[in-house]
Amino acid sequence: MSAVPVITVDGPSGAGKGTISHLLSDTLGWHFLDSGALYRVVGQACLIEAVSWDDHSAVAEIAATLDVSFTLADDGEVLVAYKDIDVSRAIRTEEGGRGASTVAAIPAVRNALLHRQREFCQAPGLIADGRDMGTVVFPGAPLKFFLTASAAERAERRYKQLIAKGESVSLPRLLEAIEERDARDSSRSVSPLVPAEDAILVDSSGVSIDQVFATVMAKVKEKGLI
Numbered sequence: 001m002s003a004v005p006v007i008t009v010d011g012p013s014g015a016g017k018g019t020i021s022h023l024l025s026d027t028l029g030w031h032f033l034d035s036g037a038l039y040r041v042v043g044q045a046c047l048i049e050a051v052s053w054d055d056h057s058a059v060a061e062i063a064a065t066l067d068v069s070f071t072l073a074d075d076g077e078v079l080v081a082y083k084d085i086d087v088s089r090a091i092r093t094e095e096g097g098r099g100a101s102t103v104a105a106i107p108a109v110r111n112a113l114l115h116r117q118r119e120f121c122q123a124p125g126l127i128a129d130g131r132d133m134g135t136v137v138f139p140g141a142p143l144k145f146f147l148t149a150s151a152a153e154r155a156e157r158r159y160k161q162l163i164a165k166g167e168s169v170s171l172p173r174l175l176e177a178i179e180e181r182d183a184r185d186s187s188r189s190v191s192p193l194v195p196a197e198d199a200i201l202v203d204s205s206g207v208s209i210d211q212v213f214a215t216v217m218a219k220v221k222e223k224g225l226i
Ligand code: DC
Pocket: 013, 035, 036, 037, 039, 040, 097, 100, 101, 104, 105, 129, 130, 131, 132, 133, 181, 185
């Protein structure tokens, strides 16, 4: 592994990984890898190409040749495109999450995306957000976090996000979807969602983002990464 430092932030959906990773990336001025977005784009590309998520070899082919780009818009939003088609919104829907979680369970898909994820590791450093950043993609990272929160709290956070975006959703159905996704992500045979042995566990249930970030930054300083 290269000498470029990596901080990995893994955990289930809705635990606050995205927010904490963005704050870390902004504060340290390091690059940012949203690995979930890559899986989401693979799921979306399948819909565009009329490939079933269950057709493992066709999905793996899409992942291996994925024509994806991430660009920063003037308002600071990250625009995600597949073959020049703007998929930024579509990949963030509940259906987008289900597709990502389904294709992410295919070993050949994970393998195809491994090299692409490691390419994000560039100076001065990388914040890697995902499920297997500390266990598989960057096992040599000097600092690893595993963020958790109760399923009920994660569902509520997601509910508020989606309502703010104008999506119509039901809280009980969201909770069910989160529990289903947790089970699928944790039980798959390759790269299941588990903390790396050397990861620092941070439970964000009932804790404000500011407090979680303060805890994380204290560890970054302790490690001499800032
Ligand atoms: O972080 P996210 O919610 O955008 O991720 C969407 C799905 O992608 C998630 O349910 C599991 C999968 N995923 C994964 O398997 N490995 C990663 N490193 C990141 C995401």
